[in-house]
Structures are given as C-alpha cells and as structure tokens.
Amino acid sequence: MATPADLLQPIVAGTPPAQRRAIAKAITLLESTRADHRAQGDELLTALLPHTGNSLRLGISGVPGVGKSTFIESLGVHLIERGHRVAVLAIDPSSTVSGGSILGDKTRMERLSTLERAYIRPSPSSGTLGGVAEKTREAMLVCEAAGYDVVLIETVGVGQSETAVSGMSDMFVLLQLPNAGDDLQAIKKGVMELADLVVINKADIDPAAATRARAQIQSALRLFGFHGNPERSAHAPGVAHGHGDVHEPAPTRWQPRVLQISGLKGEGLDAFWHAVTEFKAMQTANGRLAERRRQQSLAWMWERIDAGLKTAFRQHAGVRDALPATTQAVADGQLPPSTAARRLLDMAGLGPRT
C-alpha cells in the first residue's frame, strides 16, 4: 500500500489522472482497519490538514424517490460548467447490511462521472454508522486537499445518517416531494430541524401541490425558528425584527428557506446556487461557518472517543466472559441494571473513583 510520503504531493499538487489515482489510494488507506495502515492514514491526514477547509461542504438528503441522484448530477454538471471542481461522497448505513450502496451504481450519474473535474466515491460499505461517517469525513478532507471546491455529501432518508451528514456539512439541504405530509415526516424524524434550505423537487409535476407544500414547510421552518435551534431564535422572523416572511432574511443571520426546482429538467439550479452562495457569504461574514466547523470537529472527536470506549469495553476479556450471564440476569429481573453496570465497569478496571 502507498505510504503517506508517496501520496501527499500527488494529492496536493498533482493533475487529474495521477491525482485521481492518489486520492483513491489515500481513501483506500484511510478505510483500512489494519493498525499500521491506520497509523499511516493518521500521518497522511495530519499532513493534508493544512490544505483542507477551502471547499463548500453541502449535505444533501431526502427520502428514496425524491430524486437526489438526478439533482446531484444536474447540479454537479451545472457547477463544473461554471468552473468548479465537484466531489460527490455518500453516507449510506444500509450499505453495511445489504452490501449495496447509494452511488454504488455509478451509471446513475452517467454524465457527471465522465467529467474530469468530478470525483465520485460511493459510501463505505462496512462498519457502524459512526465508522462509515468517519471514513466519509476523511475522504472529504482528501478531496479538499486535492482542490475540489464543492463537496456534495449525499445521504439516504433515515434520521441517523442525516444527523451524521449535517454534522460534517456547512449547509444542510433537504429535498422534499410536493406531497402534503412529507413535511410532517421530516419534522417527526428530526430532519426538518437540521435544514438550512428545503428544496421541493419535481415541482413541475404538480405546481399547485408544490405551492401548498411550500407554505406548509415555511410554517414548519418558522416553528423551528421560534422554538428550535437557539442559533436561529434570536433573529426569528416576527420576534426580534417583526418580519413575518421567512424570505426576508434577518440582517446578519441565515434564515432557512424553501425553493422549488425540477432536478430532471435542471430548472431552478441557478436560484439554488444563488441561495447557497448567499448562505456562504452571510455565514462567513458573521463567523458562523467557522464556528460550525470548529464545533463539528470537536463533536467528531468525542463521537469517535465514545465509540472507541465501547469497543474497548466489549473487548475486555473479563467483560466479554461475564457479559452474557450478566445481561441475562438483568433481563430476567434478578440483578438491578445499575448494579450490573457498576460490576462490569469494576471488572474492566473502570469503576468510579469517588
């Protein structure tokens, strides 16, 4: 396997064919679970880090059937025609079960995948959601170091992977169908709350339904503006400034919006990208983009620590031996759960020091 020294220069300063190979090798190295590869991967990542951070990280989610792939392909081609370099990554925890993966079928993005200025990588297909998310985050850093200035991170429509993508993107976009009730589903799953921009796709199929959906989603976003995200509540429309329209942004802070597009016909992409650049400009000026990345990095570190602690605990020889009988005794009501927890922690040498 390639060493960090072999890969750094081709990634940071290479040109497409050699650079593309180096990116693929780096991601493969980072996805390896061998301890020596992991150490080399850490070395490479640390060396790449000063070259990262210059892309716009765009999370894109929505339920299956909403038209994510078509939208991403149209957007990617649109951006490349305007001089951008676009990387497309994915988080699909279901791929660890089925072995399949969103983006696994590259023919889904036929036009985009032939362009030299596009890089498409399917979801890692093994490990927990946390592990899959970590590999995608690291792949994102590699792409940024290679000069891709737009990273699109696709996810399937299940609540946890949406949270993972939101936790690594600068802006989180939720694609919705023009159906009544789709917004309630998104609220219920906690995804609406994460959205910086909601895009009603396939709006051309039923314009009246799309307009109704837009009004409903605007109400929902207003709800979160007032009560949900404390980031947003200070300048919520109708509260601090007396605005009643979500479309009129507060002076210095982004207010989530709703747009209508047709991903298939490519209609609405200009308006979409205009909103994205406006978001970036505003959040850069008010310092929130930098603060969001800072918080994301810390959350990522702690998420990985928690996962590592659990793994180490379960691999402890004494715990591994005692766990089945202890679990059974707790399930059967013979041992109080808190007592069982303390015993197992003591066994692992991790009991409380009080």
Next chain:
Amino acid sequence: MATPADLLQPIVAGTPPAQRRAIAKAITLLESTRADHRAQGDELLTALLPHTGNSLRLGISGVPGVGKSTFIESLGVHLIERGHRVAVLAIDPSSTVSGGSILGDKTRMERLSTLERAYIRPSPSSGTLGGVAEKTREAMLVCEAAGYDVVLIETVGVGQSETAVSGMSDMFVLLQLPNAGDDLQAIKKGVMELADLVVINKADIDPAAATRARAQIQSALRLFGFHGNPERSAHAPGVAHGHGDVHEPAPTRWQPRVLQISGLKGEGLDAFWHAVTEFKAMQTANGRLAERRRQQSLAWMWERIDAGLKTAFRQHAGVRDALPATTQAVADGQLPPSTAARRLLDMAGLGPRT
C-alpha cells in the same frame, strides 16, 4: 447511615410510619455517592428486587403550565379513595442547575401529601440527567418493594427528560393544552412519538378548541402509527385491519388514544383510569408489558455503562493532562479529530486491537 439489613424488612413488610422512614433512608442511601454507601445500596437493591415489579409505572409529561401537578394530585387522591397506594416521583434535570425542583414545593400537592397511602419524593437535585434518572429508577424500585401499586413519574417538558421517563414507565402519558400548535411542538421534540395516551387537560376552558386539538393529535398519532414505532405499525389503523379510527383498538395491540379531561375539576379521571387499566390488561396479555420492562432494564444497564466509561476516560491522568491541548488543536484545525480520538484512547490504554 442505615445498613441494608436494617432496611429490608421495614420496607418489604413494615407498616406506614416505620415503613415510610425506611423508604426515605433507603433512597438517601441510594443517592449517596460514597463508594461504601454505593456498595450497600447495590446490596439493598438486589435484595429488594424480588419484591419489585408489581406496580403500574405511569410516566406523566407535559410543558410547564399544562397542569401536571393538579392532575397528579387529583389522580392520586382518586386512586387512593379506590384502595390504591400511590408513589409520586419526578425527573427534573433543571433542578441540578437551579437547585429548585418540580415537586420540591410540596404545598403544590397539599391534599395528596397528607394521605398515608401516598408517598411523594421530589426529583434528585444533583448530577447529570442520566444520574438523576438512575436515582429515580432506584427510588421507584424501593416504592414497589414497599407495596405501592401505582407509581407516577412526573417530568418537565424538555425532550431528554421525557425520554428518560418513557424509558422507565409502562405507559407514557402526554398532557397537552387545547391549543393549536401544541401538537406540532410535541412532534418536533419527539415526545408525541413516545405517547401511549394523550390527555387534553383544561378541556373545559374552551371545548371547541379542545375538540380541534383532539382531531389534530389523532392525525399525528396516526402518522406515528403508520410510520413511527415499529411496535405499532403492524396493526396500524387502516393498514392491517382497515380501521380508520384510532379509537377502535386493534385486537391485541394498544393503539395510542386521545382523551379530554379537566384536572382541576377532576372531570374525566374515571375515563382516564379506565384507559390505563385497559392498556395494562392488553399489554400484559400480549406480553408487551414484560418485554418493555426487559428492554428498559437492558437499556438502563448500557446507559450506565456508557456514562461510566466516559467518566473513567476523563479521569484518566494522562487523558486529563493531554485533553486541553488536544481539544484546542482539533478546534483550530491542526489535528484531525479521528487522529486525536485515537491518540487519546491509546493514552488511556484503550486503543483498538486490530
């Protein structure tokens, strides 16, 4: 402090004055953080365990102002008049910040607190939410061993404490005001999803609004019935059996319902308790009550293990020394978060074995 041997008999077989003192001493012992007390507490809990499990555990939540205390007091008096013994516990994570607590002001339940067959304990007022929840769970076991056959667990209207209460109750009741939009708040916070029974309190103030609220909440519950809780979806109304009315329960599985009451006037308490007993009978017959408790015990054990692992990690001398600089480097973008996590885990001797 009293020893487990001193407390077991008075709790399990004592009569009110002595029993009440023993319960209070046992809960104080369980709330102590001293290692020797903790060991005695575990011994006591394990001895009490065979005498527990015979109560109905009823979680009661709702935003401040919904009238929880008045409802709990009316219900408690109502049940005691019918021969029950009622314990009232609370989880209020805000009490760890303010020092205050729901139920801290016992005059709020003046009538109930004077009754010999009632036991009221305010929320533990220190520790994390997990710690507060653990102490409340343990207090619940003590009350059960003492023969209280109804345990009411109150919580304030914030999402995490609701989840904690739902995780220790047989039935989770959500109190709502007859206001449009109150249901959306509950959906948003993920609380509606947990509800086995929604009670519109103060329904007498504006009957028309209460009727509208009821229809809205029924739609929301139907939404979760179809798509939310897999426990419920198999027999969701309109799907498996062609029922269109949430009020018509599936033959063997509970369907969440909506009731209207006036806690202040004591109106609707009979209908409420009828629904509760119907729930208990159905969930006992189909085995779901026992399975829910089994799952709750296992989840509780793992929650406590996770909390213990984090505490042990943060208390590790090497980690404690390295954490500030490492955190800073991650926040400043000089160290990849996943690399930082691996370094800290290695330092604590908990790195991956691959």
